[in-house]
Amino acid sequence: MWEYTEKVMDHYRHPRNVGSIENADAVGTAGSLVCGDQLKIYLKIDENNIVTDAKFQTFGCGSAVASSSILTEMIIGKTVDEVRKITNKDIADELGGLPPEKMHCSVMGYEALEDALKNYKTEGYVDLDEIKEENTSNNEENKIICTCFQVTKKTIIDAIKTNNLKTVEEVTNYTKAGGACGRCKADIQKVIDEYYNGTSAQETQKELTPTQWILKVNNIIETQISPELMKDGGDVELVDIKDKTVYVKLRGQCSGCKNSTMTLKLFVETTLKNALGDDISVVEVN
Amino acid sequence: MEDKIIYLDNNATTKVDEKVLEEMLPYLKEEYANPSSMYDFSRKSSRAIKEARGKIKDLLNAADEKEIIFTSCGSESANTAIRGFLNYDKSKKHIITTKIEHPCVLNVYKMLEKQGYKVDYIGVNSNGELNLEELKHAINENTALVSVMWANNETGVLNPIEEISQIIKSKNKDTKFFVDAVQVAGKIPIDVQSAGIDMLGISGHKFHAPKGIGALYLNSKTMMTPLIIGGHQERGKRAGTENTPYIAGIGKAAELAIDNLDYEMTEVKRLRDKLERGILQNIYNARINTGLANRVPNTTNIGFEYIEGELILLHLSDLGICASSGSACTSGSLEPSHVLRAMNVPFTSIHGSIRWSLSRFTTEEEIDYVIEKLPSIINEITSISPYQNELKTLKEMKMSQAN
Numbered sequence: 001m002w003e004y005t006e007k008v009m010d011h012y013r014h015p016r017n018v019g020s021i022e023n024a025d026a027v028g029t030a031g032s033l034v035c036g037d038q039l040k041i042y043l044k045i046d047e048n049n050i051v052t053d054a055k056f057q058t059f060g061c062g063s064a065v066a067s068s069s070i071l072t073e074m075i076i077g078k079t080v081d082e083v084r085k086i087t088n089k090d091i092a093d094e095l096g097g098l099p100p101e102k103m104h105c106s107v108m109g110y111e112a113l114e115d116a117l118k119n120y121k122t123e124g125y126v127d128l129d130e131i132k133e134e135n136t137s138n139n140e141e142n143k144i145i146c147t148c149f150q151v152t153k154k155t156i157i158d159a160i161k162t163n164n165l166k167t168v169e170e171v172t173n174y175t176k177a178g179g180a181c182g183r184c185k186a187d188i189q190k191v192i193d194e195y196y197n198g199t200s201a202q203e204t205q206k207e208l209t210p211t212q213w214i215l216k217v218n219n220i221i222e223t224q225i226s227p228e229l230m231k232d233g234g235d236v237e238l239v240d241i242k243d244k245t246v247y248v249k250l251r252g253q254c255s256g257c258k259n260s261t262m263t264l265k266l267f268v269e270t271t272l273k274n275a276l277g278d279d280i281s282v283v284e285v286n
Numbered sequence: 287m288e289d290k291i292i293y294l295d296n297n298a299t300t301k302v303d304e305k306v307l308e309e310m311l312p313y314l315k316e317e318y319a320n321p322s323s324m325y326d327f328s329r330k331s332s333r334a335i336k337e338a339r340g341k342i343k344d345l346l347n348a349a350d351e352k353e354i355i356f357t358s359c360g361s362e363s364a365n366t367a368i369r370g371f372l373n374y375d376k377s378k379k380h381i382i383t384t385k386i387e388h389p390c391v392l393n394v395y396k397m398l399e400k401q402g403y404k405v406d407y408i409g410v411n412s413n414g415e416l417n418l419e420e421l422k423h424a425i426n427e428n429t430a431l432v433s434v435m436w437a438n439n440e441t442g443v444l445n446p447i448e449e450i451s452q453i454i455k456s457k458n459k460d461t462k463f464f465v466d467a468v469q470v471a472g473k474i475p476i477d478v479q480s481a482g483i484d485m486l487g488i489s490g491h492k493f494h495a496p497k498g499i500g501a502l503y504l505n506s507k508t509m510m511t512p513l514i515i516g517g518h519q520e521r522g523k524r525a526g527t528e529n530t531p532y533i534a535g536i537g538k539a540a541e542l543a544i545d546n547l548d549y550e551m552t553e554v555k556r557l558r559d560k561l562e563r564g565i566l567q568n569i570y571n572a573r574i575n576t577g578l579a580n581r582v583p584n585t586t587n588i589g590f591e592y593i594e595g596e597l598i599l600l601h602l603s604d605l606g607i608c609a610s611s612g613s614a615c616t617s618g619s620l621e622p623s624h625v626l627r628a629m630n631v632p633f634t635s636i637h638g639s640i641r642w643s644l645s646r647f648t649t650e651e652e653i654d655y656v657i658e659k660l661p662s663i664i665n666e667i668t669s670i671s672p673y674q675n676e677l678k679t680l681k682e683m684k685m686s687q688a689n
Contacts, residue, residue: 012600018670033673036594036613036622036637040672057672059637061596061613065670148621180621 004062005096011066016073019055028116030108035149035176037064037105039112041071045120049080056112063095063102067109070094075113084117086110087162088174103174107159145187148180156191168192214241220275221248225268236268244279246272292607292652296492297439297469297585297643302535303494309538310496313531321528322519331530338537342501345540346467346486347477355502355520356533360468361390362513363487363502366524367464368394368433370510371485372403378430378460381405384416384445385628386438391466392624395433408434413577414443414629418453425457435466436476440612440625440641441576442469442585451482462508468492472543473550473582484508490532494645495539499532546646554644555583557653561642562586564657569664570684571677575631575639584644587612587626589635590664591680592673598640601663607656612639634676 004012021042031038037060044053054072058065071091075083088110092098098106141154159165159174168188172178178185208216221238229235239247248268269282293301312330319328321335336351343351357363368391372381383395385407395405406424409417416434425432432454437444447465454461464485467476472493478486485508490499504510504523516525565572571591590598595611602609612623613636621627622636631639644653668677 009600012597013604015670020674029672033592033637034633038672057670057674059592059671059673060594062600064594065597 002063002099002102004066004099007070007094007096008063008066008098011069011095012062015056015058015065015069017053017055017069017076018057020057021053021055024055026116026120028112028114028119030111030115031060032150033059037061037108039064039068039108041068041112041116043075043116043120045080051075051078051080051083060105060108061102063098063105064108066095067091067098067105068112071109071113080117080120083113086113088159089162100170100173103163104176107155107174111155145191146175146177146180146184148184149176151175151177153191156188157195160192160195166192166196217241217246217272217276220272221268224271224275228267239285244277245281245283247283247285249285290606292605292655294642294644294648294652294656295608295610296645296648297442297641298610299491299497300494300645301647302491302496303539303542305542306495306535306538310531310535313534317530321530322517331528334530334534334537335528338533338540341537341540341544342488342503345471345476345544346488346503347479348503348505349479350506352521353503353505355504355523356528356536357487357500357502357524358498358529359500360388360466360487360489360492361500363489363500364388364391364464364466365394366502366510366513367485367487367504368398368431370513370523371462371464371508372398372430373511374509375430378428379403380426380428381431381433382408382421382424382429383433384408384410384435386410386414386440386625387433387435388439388466388468391433391435410443410628412629412631413579414438414441414575414625415579416445416450418446418449421450422453422457425454425461427458429458429461431462431464433464433466435469437467437469437473437582437585438625439469440623441579441587441629442581442643443576443579444470444474444581447483448481455482469585470582472539472546473584475547478503478505490536490539493539493543495536496532499529499536501536549646551583554646554648557648557650558584558586558642558644560650561644561653561656562588564653565660568657568661570681571664571668573635575626575629575635585641587639587641589631590638590640590668591632591635592671592677593638593664593667595638595640597667598638598663601667602660605659605663607659609643610641612641613637634673 021044024042025045026043029038029040040057042055043051046052054076056068056072058068074086074094088106091109092103092106141152143153145151145153145156155175156171156177159171163174165171165174168178168185171188178188218238221236226236234250237249239249272280272282313334317330319331321328321332339351339354342354348354357366379402381395381398381403383391383405399405408421408424411417434445434450436447451463454463462484463482465483467486468489469492470476471488484505486503488501491497510523512523512525514525519525519528562574565588573589573591575587575589595613599609599611612626626636626639671677
């Protein structure tokens with residue numbers, strides 16, 4: 001018998017905001033029938049980016065229903081930006097805690113919300129992580145670690161980061177990864193080790209402070225890349241830098257140019273790689 | 287009604303019969319003598335054990351009460367039989383068992399595989415019935431042991447033990463046959479002689495004795511090395527001072543099981559069938575997971591499509607109704623029941639599978655109450671499922687079938 005809090009019991013006995021919303025502004029799902037739990041969340045968002053209504057449908061156990069139910073209560077009335085900051089830990093905390101083996105239910109709530117907001121764009125909002133994901137679909141983070149439950153490296157790292165997880169067992173409780181055949185347990189351990197010890201590449205970057213790193217990248221763009229593009233009537237603007245990924249916007253002639261991507265990949269990336277190392281990647285922001 | 291318990295989880299454990307408790311009490315109070323002692327005071331204890339052994343012999347129709355060994359539980363019976371026999375005779379390294387065994391047996395074979403044994407796991411069809419052809423082909427001259435449960439704990443489906451025994455002996459006379467009979471004791475007649483069984487394990491708390499007592503039948507031709515080494519108890523096959531009160535208890539429970547066998551096979555079966563019919567008639571997304579397979583009289587396993595089992599159990603529990611589920615969420619294992627997966631129960635209903643198991647203490651009122659209350663619980667849970675379209679199609683299909 002699980003030790004559920006009064007709040008968990010209240011929410012699975014009397015779930016709030018059950019159902020769907022026609023013409024929802026954002027819809028997100030997480031989980032699957034095969035895995036034994038699925039959550040679908042519907043959001044209504046007004047012109048001020050405030051979530052005015054939220055509804056859910058859940059196939060799952062008591063804690064899955066309670067997590068979904070309380071999540072809808074947590075987000076109604078909040079702005080999209082506030083909602084984006086909600087983590088699985090917040091959901092579990094709001095319920096007064098969940099048994100360790102059931103933490104994955106709160107993660108499912110977080111994932112459904114993330115999925116819903118991924119499909120929703122407020123005016124002028126640019127989700128850098130998403131653009132990066134789209135641009136580098138084969139990247140390391142999308143690698144499936146647990147094939148039984150289709151858990152990606154990103155999901156595992158997110159759970160480690162948010163909940164300060166230290167062991168494979170904890171990762172299994174939060175993400176289900178490793179909970180079936182168990183063959184991926186060694187890989188999960190590697191992800192944990194990598195997260196806490198950092199890779200060698202990250203270490204070299206750590207020698208510079210984030211500001212120093214940005215200045216260094218910007219310096220190369222200004223002195224080596226921008227002047228070259230200007231010769232063709234275009235220019236490049238640095239939008240953001242996240243670790244080794246550089247987000248840039250093209251201006252002028254280049255932006256409409258069919259070959260802009262090629263220009264970027266071949267010229268900007270090569271120049272940056274030559275100056276900063278081979279692990280640099282460049283992402284175009286429209 | 288909330289304070290009342292409707293206990294439909296008798297395959298997990300059972301209520302101790304009052305008569306069993308009465309039989310035990312003297313040995314927990316005044317008759318505390320060690321049955322192996324040499325004074326008059328120990329006579330009653332040693333007689334109680336002899337008597338209990340005789341009653342277990344009767345329950346199993348063993349040839350001799352010397353073939354009965356008392357253990358602490360079903361798991362110990364299985365471990366003693368399997369490992370005890372294989373430790374005694376190490377000449378053959380092949381074992382055959384089934385995919386649907388209880389973990390207390392299955393995990394022993396997983397361990398033996400690591401020690402160099404080759405283990406074949408025989409599959410079942412979608413009703414949960416064993417593939418006897420597969421079993422037949424698997425037996426060879428190197429097969430030391432075949433191990434098959436009499437009835438499955440989750441589905442109640444019976445395996446044709448006598449037929450399996452004949453298959454084994456026709457292929458290899460030296461192969462021993464172990465039967466996990468934990469789920470059949472007190473539910474159907476057991477005859478180890480006519481069924482051709484070499485070793486058979488039972489557990490007291492599954493037939494109204496307390497937890498902490500089991501028994502193992504080991505026929506006189508089957509040798510073993512004991513697991514627990516120590517004193518001379520149980521003819522040197524299981525050391526440790528005899529647990530007199532519990533042995534007296536399992537003996538009484540065996541006697542009562544024999545007395546109630548007819549009731550179990552008629553009345554309990556009638557109530558089980560009534561529950562099953564009541565659920566199927568009133569709930570469109572319910573399906574019997576075992577089809578028309580031959581089952582013990584007290585068990586039914588019903589899948590509720592597109593909803594999840596733990597949630598059903600939690601809502602039932604609010605009404606005092608106890609059942610169990612093959613859902614991943616209830617076990618903490620993250621995977622649904624290995625038995626239902628071996629049967630290829632569709633994913634739409636595997637997570638929403640509920641096992642109902644009755645006993646001779648189950649009443650008609652209790653069954654009526656469940657039949658009355660269950661539809662609204664299922665309806666409520668179904669209404670929050672994300673699979674509304676699939677459910678609608680299912681409902682229409684069921685209604686057109688009914689017309």
